[in-house]
Amino acid sequence: MLGQRLSDLPTPLLLLDLPTLERNAGRMAQRAGALGLAFRPHVKTAKSMQVVQRMLGSAAPRITVSTLREAEYFLAGGIPDITYAVGIIPDRFERAARLLDAGARLTLVSDCPEVVGRLGRFARDTGRCFDLLIELDVGAHRAGLPVDGPDLLDLGRRIAADAGLRLAGVLTHGGHAYGCDGPEALRAVADREALDATRAAERLRQAGLACPVVSIGSSPAAHALGDPAGATELRAGVYVFNDLDQVELGCCGLGDIAVSVLASVIGHNRAAGRILLDAGTLALSKDAGLTTGVGRGYGLVCDPATLAPLEVGTLSAMSQEHGLIAVTDARAFDRLPVGAKVRILPNHACITSAAFDRYVVLAGQQVIGVWDRVNGW
């Protein structure tokens, strides 16, 4: 595919615009530096060595992963400093141990006393020591202990007292930033996340426990953060691609979206006022984005060369291999004859990208690379 032009590519295909990617990567690395935070990009969106090299730039090579498969892939690619930011469970102790044995500087995450107890025993029984971050719930109500109350100190003491474990610090994920309406609300949530994480760290330290790492993050919070308080580390992932959700949150513009799905018009249904594309649920996902039901549709249909929105209608219905544009102007059928190509900007880049096993990398209209992805578990 190398050297081919956009107009010659098969569809559906996941395209990655390299100049946009590099601009996004540089902007966030600079931002983390300006905030005085160590930057640990989350690789769950990109899942690609070539992308992550650009996220890291000249910074220290440390990453966040969402699966142990990612950890194995990036370790093999030469990045040993890895935080696995999903709560560890006993069934994964052996696989995590193999990562340590292979040279990873692996940090695990937990909020569960029973699991921590079993991990400590496993570590001691096998002559290992695991670094552990305590996950905190600062408002997303996914994983994490409350910042206040006895559970945090109890778990901190338990980890510190276990010869098989080392208390690395605390970790928050402010996923509720995705519910914010406007930049001020976003900044308030981001600053509050940093403050809460700092308060938790202070509580541990006042109890005589070490808490070197105070890790916070999400792309919207990373963009919006005004005062990092006592945070030491920033995590973010989707910012390197961006998507319609990030645009809606005010984190970027349409021109900052680096991934798109190249699709072909495969039919007209004039009687029903629909144009059919070959990008359906399997190519775009059924992630309706932050504004479910408000009419954004399943992605924004754009000109393949300029990426300008085509304004032919909304990609309002999907089946497995069909995306259906509800046409708002009958001239759309002439603008998009059967066989024509479009590029679709995704609602949620993490999920759309996972539908493909590789990126076709463009600079302008030309293919300059094909980069792999490490999907699955």
Place this chain on the structure above:
Amino acid sequence: MLGQRLSDLPTPLLLLDLPTLERNAGRMAQRAGALGLAFRPHVKTAKSMQVVQRMLGSAAPRITVSTLREAEYFLAGGIPDITYAVGIIPDRFERAARLLDAGARLTLVSDCPEVVGRLGRFARDTGRCFDLLIELDVGAHRAGLPVDGPDLLDLGRRIAADAGLRLAGVLTHGGHAYGCDGPEALRAVADREALDATRAAERLRQAGLACPVVSIGSSPAAHALGDPAGATELRAGVYVFNDLDQVELGCCGLGDIAVSVLASVIGHNRAAGRILLDAGTLALSKDAGLTTGVGRGYGLVCDPATLAPLEVGTLSAMSQEHGLIAVTDARAFDRLPVGAKVRILPNHACITSAAFDRYVVLAGQQVIGVWDRVNGW
């Protein structure tokens, strides 16, 4: 993984229950026979040679595909009689031609005069001949020409007059069956689809054109069809796995769902009333099923061994690698400690299955096979 027991398997994992699959396969094959229709299973759900062998049973090996990649895979597996049921576009002529050259008895589908004209020219220029079905819109308002009106006869004549093409017949997909409320409405839609397809075929024949194939289908319509009228061929795919959508439509019971996702409990958030699973958007998809917003959630959480619903709460929120159960009864935390396993029945089996590259095949609690899938395009 062969010979392992359910309790030893890693998560998330796509499980396939072989006895249920075989029962579903046999039931539909028998139904098509009883209706007097040639059965041409749609392989887009299963995308697996081993599954499709069971769909075909002792019947003539003919299939329907949704991608040319499926066509290539199944031809290589020994099934040459293939209908590619997504409208062909010029960019795919060469790839379709290679299938013919490799021995496929390939039938293409179109509703577009411009494409048909170009396909005929391509065929004549390269010394080939393509079989073509005309797609009809009988109410789904996806692809297809109206059954009545001049377009059908115009296209039929155009195909018949082209030495590079052979008019194979007509094809309908009654996707609007998925909007039906109850078995009577479903039967009415299915019977109407058969009648409409038959009327279109009669119109072509009265115009002196051949129309040997009258192909209808969708799993709900295949279950519900009472009178096939002049249909000759039945297509259906998801019936072999079933899912919560099929249950809701009344096509099967929970015990007839052959695919499930094995997941682990990876956390408790007692303060928020949530149990966290390691099956999130990437493992289950964000397909909310037919009842978006009505509270079914993103899948049904079941006992891993018995597949009985656990009734611990609704899988109501998803992020990339987390599925979040909103707990309705605090005892759920004791029933599902961190590390416990569950099996999740999917809303939409076609989409959930596509998140995995293989099936772990069970008979009872034991792994008896690992079957591949042909994802992508």
